[in-house]
Amino acid sequence: MKNNQKLGLSYIVLMGFGFPIMRYMSMNFDTINNNAVRFLSGGILILIICLFKFRDELKKIVEEPKLIFKLLILAGFMTGNMYCFITGLKYTSALTGSIFSILAMPLAISMAAIFFKDERDRVKQKRFYIGSLIAITGSLIFVINAGGNGESSDFLKGSLFLAAAIFIQSIQNLVVKNVSKKLHSVVISASTATLSGIVFLVIAISTGKILELKAVSTGMLTGLSLAGMYGMLTGMLMAFYILQKQGVVVFNIIQLIIPVSTAIVGYFALNEKINLIQGIGAIVVIIGCIVALKKKDPKEECQCIPLES
Template structure:
């Protein structure tokens, strides 16, 4: 799967689309710290076991390099903070609305990446990138703007602020991942990032007195949350980190423009949310723009 960038990207886009819908559901029923704590801790432990079994040499590299230990710890802290703000934001807005902030942050994130990395600068030098990105951004904004899922309620400003903070943190994470791209693989980075984020989230939950909330849920709910967490970490984190490492931050940001499309498609089948004709046309424009920007058309 990882040998085919196109297949990897498709799985990532639709996987994250499913994640957004599922995380919105759970964010309405459980405190963000407990949500993140359960998902990240269990998912992190399972990934650590996988890394110990298959990528033990990366553990040795991590153990012998204090700089990498610092970076991975920082990623864990940022992931816990990022997801806390994200879940608070998506609970106050909607699944598709959450995607729009990735659209607006895309140009900023790419410019920052180009400042620090020469290969990212090379990716944005061709006219096809700017043409495709422009089409994708306009199409994405039209897609979300004409969606029935976008509600500017009383909590929209606060939710939007949470989502914006999450996006800024996510962009910074990409820079760190890119910096250690040739030394540690996506599984190793994801394992430690998840585990650290989970422990920090549970600690925060204990300190704020929210940990008792977990006893109120059924075993089925907790088990479902664990499986959703494993799926989310595999698609959103492992694949996301892999895309950044192998295809660059620029490609990763372009894929973010496709998330409203995948989220809406998943919502259409899972939640019976309807798509308008304008959204359908806008979706085609987004896909066309992303394909041009990624130079799928030679």
């Protein structure tokens, strides 16, 4: 039990640094270059791990051409998702990105309910709609009361990008759920991240944005690569390990606490501040998600789709 608690606490702290790191990189790199370097670095690292740990899973991709097609579709969704998400972070804050990430949970369930019976059973519960409405209200309070000194328009623009990102992600999760019946989630994420990184790289080269990296110091470029690896190891591998060892219910509870650690790290590392009303809005979002994600029978295991970073 103590080991599980330490693991959960470590994940909360590490993910608390994850959003500020992405926010910092978004302010110093063009979104296309940012995603190209981060996804290629992180994706290749996890692919190397897959070669040692999931070699048999990788063979399935070669044996079933349909899987390759589905992974390419996932890469397309991931590209759109992360373009919007990183652009959104650029104009808002690390905490806002964290808040929108947990807001994606009930949205993901709603989208999945169209195609999957286990998720459809969830949306039949009244508390799901009540919780979702509370969460949406909290997010509106957070966004409307953000931004000052002429920055409110940029914040709204960033919030719209984040909203687009979680909408794309909710559709993306449907494909992930389908493909996960055949492939291990780590292999799916590694393949998708690498393919998405290649897409961003091609776009960067074709638009000439790749040339901007020439003016970047070796230290900053190395930092961006390490940020990609950090994001993969914490937001993906560590998340999957917690899901495996402690279950989806515990994982979702941990996810809801991450905005707290993100707010603390963002305050000290990036001087990000929020006003009292924003703080109340963030708490309302968390409460709403707790209500929406709670099942009628506490003994039943939550079937929420885990979010990947």
